[in-house]
Amino acid sequence: MAQEVLAALAGNIYKVSVDVGDTVEEDDEIFVVEALKMEIPIYAPCDGTISKINVKKGDAVEEDDVLAIIE
Amino acid sequence: MGVFAVTPGMLVMWLISLTLIYLAISKKYEPLLLLPIGFGILIANLPLTDLMLPGEGLVWRFYHYGIEWEVIPPLIFLGLGALTDFGPLLSQPRLIFLGAAAQAGVYITFFAATSFGFSLQEAATIGIIGGADGPTTIFLAAKLAPHLLGACAVAAYSYMALVPIIQPPIMRLLTTQNERRIRMKKGRKIGSREKLFFPIAASVVVILLVPASAPLISMFMLGNLFRESKVVERLTDAAQNSLMNIVTIFLGLSVGATMNSENFLRKEVIFIFFLGLFAFMIGTATGVILAKIMNLFTSDKINPLVGGAGVSAVPMAARVVQKMGAEADKKNHLLMFAMGPNIAGVIGTVIAAGIFLTLLQ
Numbered sequence: 001m002a003q004e005v006l007a008a009l010a011g012n013i014y015k016v017s018v019d020v021g022d023t024v025e026e027d028d029e030i031f032v033v034e035a036l037k038m039e040i041p042i043y044a045p046c047d048g049t050i051s052k053i054n055v056k057k058g059d060a061v062e063e064d065d066v067l068a069i070i071e
Numbered sequence: 072m073g074v075f076a077v078t079p080g081m082l083v084m085w086l087i088s089l090t091l092i093y094l095a096i097s098k099k100y101e102p103l104l105l106l107p108i109g110f111g112i113l114i115a116n117l118p119l120t121d122l123m124l125p126g127e128g129l130v131w132r133f134y135h136y137g138i139e140w141e142v143i144p145p146l147i148f149l150g151l152g153a154l155t156d157f158g159p160l161l162s163q164p165r166l167i168f169l170g171a172a173a174q175a176g177v178y179i180t181f182f183a184a185t186s187f188g189f190s191l192q193e194a195a196t197i198g199i200i201g202g203a204d205g206p207t208t209i210f211l212a213a214k215l216a217p218h219l220l221g222a223c224a225v226a227a228y229s230y231m232a233l234v235p236i237i238q239p240p241i242m243r244l245l246t247t248q249n250e251r252r253i254r255m256k257k258g259r260k261i262g263s264r265e266k267l268f269f270p271i272a273a274s275v276v277v278i279l280l281v282p283a284s285a286p287l288i289s290m291f292m293l294g295n296l297f298r299e300s301k302v303v304e305r306l307t308d309a310a311q312n313s314l315m316n317i318v319t320i321f322l323g324l325s326v327g328a329t330m331n332s333e334n335f336l337r338k339e340v341i342f343i344f345f346l347g348l349f350a351f352m353i354g355t356a357t358g359v360i361l362a363k364i365m366n367l368f369t370s371d372k373i374n375p376l377v378g379g380a381g382v383s384a385v386p387m388a389a390r391v392v393q394k395m396g397a398e399a400d401k402k403n404h405l406l407m408f409a410m411g412p413n414i415a416g417v418i419g420t421v422i423a424a425g426i427f428l429t430l431l432q
Contacts, residue, residue: 008404
């Protein structure tokens, strides 16, 4: 079952910590978003494999943007 | 030769100057301000110069035309307005109350300071430190108690830098682990038309209510109107960056230069630092407590940590909230919720300053 990784808040992608095809466990860090000069990690909502990444380092994201898909 | 005119007081001021320069460079405590302030203190305490001589001195001119004439603090607010996104505040309007509650620190300290023998004007200037807003403190001090300006400004900027140290213990003491874990419901999305309308409406309302706040509020809202109009990006950029940087240099230097040994090396100054800290701690606590009280009456719970951001140290206080929230629950992101009261706190502190000016000038 595919699950979306959403941006918890607006900011810029500071780091993409995974690649497509990586296996992740729930609560693994997937992205780091930078907002107001804070680096805020975004964690995996579930176990699975990263099937798609929609953003790259430096991209501006809005709250609730779909950053990646985990299957 | 100047070297024979150095007084012991000057030597003490040199030490204070070097301490601030050290903190700015090594510890990165508000370096953009504490570095020019520190250097300003040094040059104001070198003997036989006329840098601060009224009518003649170079730095006196910066001070007179920049601060006494109320030019620089409003220009800083123009830049702050251009940097501010009112979205978080508009999407959770009830959090405005937290920004208002935190101003209790300002008023309580005002009364406390009068009981320590400060005049009403001095007490107001000291109380406003609790807003932890540098330009507002300077703006008010220049009008009500210019002899305290340096001390109050340094206190305000120091406490802003120390937000991550001062606030967390208070916030931890007043909240339970479960409260810190509260995940807040997202507010509605704010459209660009609302964001455009807000600075215009807020200027009219706030200035009608407290006319004395007009210099700061009008510039703050103009900067925000530049930003939200999206048609004057050059002006937004100038207000946020080049203009802000330029006036920051003159602000820091002239604030530092007001701190000569006669003005600064007095026992009142110790009280100012103590009372300013007290104001700031009370403000943090009242914000958190009001959030807890509001939770008694609503099912849509507020994480009380967010109340700690009601003091106006933007965005340091909001960062503290985010950090503490994430410590309790690493997937809880309170940053944007905290920005609402944080920005409301800025406006609240300006209004408090306007009220003091109206009553005491």
